[in-house]
Amino acid sequence: MSLLVPATPDEVAASVAEAAQLRTPLSISGLGSKAQLGAPWNAARRLDLSALKGVTMYEPEELVVSALAATPIEDIEAMLAAKGQELAFEPMSFGALYGTGPGSLGGCLMANVSGPRRIKAGAARDHVLGVKGVNGRGEAFKAGGTVVKNVTGYDLSRGLAGSFGTLAVVTELTFKVLPRAETTATLALAGLAPKRAVEALCLAMGAPVDVSGAAHLPSFAANALGFAGPVTLLRLEGFAPSVDERFDRLALSLKPFAKAERLDGAASIALWRAIRDVAPLAEPRDKIIWKISVAPTAGPPVAATIGKVYPGEALFDWSGGLVWLALTPDCGPDSGAELIRGAIAVHGGGHATLVRAPAEVRAATRVFQPQPPALKALSQRLKAEFDPFGILEPGRMQAEV
Missing domain, CATH: 3.30.70.2190 (Alpha-Beta Plaits)
Structure with missing residues (x-):
């Protein structure tokens, strides 16, 4: 795998444009904290954004901060704390689960991360104000801005949340911040x-x-x-x-x-x-970790249904609506996917993501919840618009997209 390490947003655009011209698939990474999240695949090239670091604008009085995509979240949080402010959505770190370092601001949006405060403040997508990035053609774009009420029509900044780099390469982001609780x-x-x-x-x-x-x-x-x-x-x-x-x-x-x-x-x-950070379930490191989102009252029965077949440990967040489930490595060839998603369907619906498992297991399992036909068709149309040549993280989320 060849490595591309652009030093500026313009170099990112040039790298993606070349890959589009050559029809060369790209894997995209910032600080690599979430490299194990998603289906593994062997890309011909990896676009490493780790050089794109630094705060580009911080106005405490206006409650807004902008930074390049690979700026560590820890740096942002420390800077905000010094002014009595915070990222209210409380972005989780995958360091405990994966044994990696700090996550980046760009990865925060691409994975649409959040924390326990999501029940009150929402997730990353609810706090992003604007992005700069590059689509799959290698064309630079800007969406949103630096104030809350600046969007008419499709909110592209929010639309990229949770896309894991499959639609665009984000190079700079702007988030609203809030006062830190006393x-x-x-x-x-x-x-x-x-x-x-x-x-x-x-x-x-x-x-x-x-x-x-x-x-x-x-x-x-x-x-x-x-x-x-x-x-x-x-x-x-x-x-x-x-x-x-x-x-x-x-x-x-x-x-x-x-x-x-x-x-x-x-x-x-x-x-x-x-x-x-799901620290209580992180060890031992060979345990399979699932993230299950359901209605709050469905959390305990879903966990109990799974536990009758595959013993494991659970952690309930979001008033019971988020179940972090740790299973032993012998939980079947699909890491319990069929049982887990069946239990979710029986108890009112939801979705399950395989967060931690060996690469060979993730390759043989649908890591993200399979999409219903209408949603899959929409995802395919979005992919075709943003990345017509299919070079940005193809297959990381859904094999059909």
């Missing part, structure tokens, strides 16, 4: 079974207390983070008096479930960072 506290309920825990989480989400994190850790995941048994967790953020008042109200409403305990400050922050 105080964070976590309400913990011990000893609940998953179904009962999700009932408590859903009750809390419906209460006027502005919950910003809602997760349940069964015993395995809870023990990995220092708890004695299963624990159900709810996060409150904001000004200290408000957090205190909302905590008391929430503890009272959840009294029928269990006695509420409180974690504050650094302990609360570290706990939610571990949940964000």
Whole structure:
């Protein structure tokens, strides 16, 4: 595989234009933190964007930041924290799962990452304001801008979210930022079974207390983070008096479930960072990891259905709607895909992504949820418009696209 390392956005455009002319497929990487996510394939060339680093604009008063695609998320977060600000969608790091380094700002959008705060703030696509990039013809483009209300028609910046580089190569991005919470506290309920825990989480989400994190850790995941048994967790953020008042109200409403305990400050922050990065399930490294998205109340029964056939460990986030599932390597030739997607269909629908597995397993399994015919047809039309020669990450997400 030959390596292309453009130093500027113009060089990115030239590299893609040459590949388009030669009909040479490209794999695209920033800092390589998500290289193991998706179907593996052998590209003739790899477009390495790691030289495109640096903040190009930061206006704290306007709550907006722009940076080149390979700028490490950790650098962005440190800069924002110094001004009392943050990326509100709480982008997860794949470092614990893959043993890699920090992710990039471009990869953040391409994978549409988020964290526990998604239930309140959304994902990367909900915070991107503008992008600059190159389509599959090698043509540079700009979409969006540096303010929130700047879009009429198709929102291309958001449309690229979650495309994993299959539609365009993004070279620069602009995100809105928000003030960082002054105080964070976590309400913990011990000893609940998953179904009962999700009932408590859903009750809390419906209460006027502005919950910003809602997760349940069964015993395995809870023990990995220092708890004695299963624990159900709810996060409150904001000004200290408000957090205190909302905590008391929430503890009272959840009294029928269990006695509420409180974690504050650094302990609360570290706990939610571990949940964000799925750290309790990361070891041992040969475990197969699935990310399952369903309706919140469907999370426990989906996990239970799978557990009857393939024993594993789970972590429930997003009030039960996100199930991180760790299975042993002997969970079948398809890593449990047929069983998992069948369970999802029975319990109301959703989607499952194979996040961690050996390359040979990912090559033999549909890593991303198979698309229904109408959505697949739309994806094919978008691919044809953005990348008519099919050179950008062909087959990484869906074999037909």
